[in-house]
Amino acid sequence: MNDHKGAKVETIVLGGGCFWCTEAVFKQVRGVLAVTPGYAGGHVSNPDYQAVCSGATGHIEVVKVEFDPQVIDCATVLGIFFATHDPTTLNRQGADVGTQYASAVFYQNDDQKTVAxxxxxxxxxxxxxxxxxxxxxxxxxxxxxxxxxxYYARNPYQGYCMAVIEPKLAKFRQHYREWLS
Known part of the structure; x- marks a missing residue:
């Protein structure tokens, strides 16, 4: 854990389909200090979006979630993650299909692995x-x-944002109201 403006910081990397969706959810969670979209799990250095979307790099679209475990614990972070995507569909979330949309948890230590x-x-x-x-x-x-x-914050009225991201946010707000930041 690192120090982040006096707070303890724990990091976990999550793949829940399109990283625009997962980022939008976690940007609203109390105790989450930073959310960064990116790629993990592949075999190519410095992948770009086009290469990852081709499926050829082996990467998954993910978000790096940095959170204060004194405010929100890892189990709650994971509870929100599982409640806002479908963890039962292999390499797909709705119309987004491909290995880059896999549901994945990249734990950072043995405690996170156990909790996950x-x-x-x-x-x-x-x-x-x-x-x-x-x-x-x-x-x-x-x-x-x-x-x-x-992406969502900058494009809330874009078709994908309205059709896919907004319903996930509504579900989060309904079921995890106490965690809104």
């Missing part, structure tokens, strides 16, 4: 269907190009 496995088991039991979320250890995180940062 516990949350996955609970979600699977609750849904009554297999959860296909990939569980990975730390991986190189490549920051996405600037045009992908704050």
């Amino acid at each position: 496995q516990r949350v996955i088991n609970a979600v699977q039991e609750q849904l009554g269907r297999p959860v296909v979320t990939q569980l990975h250890g730390p991986a190189t995180f490549w920051t996405a190009e600037p045009e992908h940062h704050d």
Whole structure:
């Protein structure tokens, strides 16, 4: 953990389909200090959006979530993550299809791995269907190009944002109202 303006900082990297969606959700979570869209899990250095979208690099669209564990714990971060995407569909979220849209957790330490496995088991039991979320250890995180940062905030009336991101945000606001920042 690092020091971030006096707060303890814990980091976890999450892939929940399109990183625009996942970023938009976590930007609204109390205790989240920073959310950065990017790529993880692939075999190519310095990937770009076009290469990742081709599926040839092996990367997953992810967000690096930095949070204050004294405000929000890892289990709650993961609860929000699982509640705002479908962890039962392999390499797809709605119309977004491809390995880059895989559901994935890149844990940063053994404690996060344990918590992630516990949350996955609970979600699977609750849904009554297999959860296909990939569980990975730390991986190189490549920051996405600037045009992908704050995408929803800059384009709230764009068709994808209205049709895909806004419903996820509404679900988050309804089920996790106490975590709104």
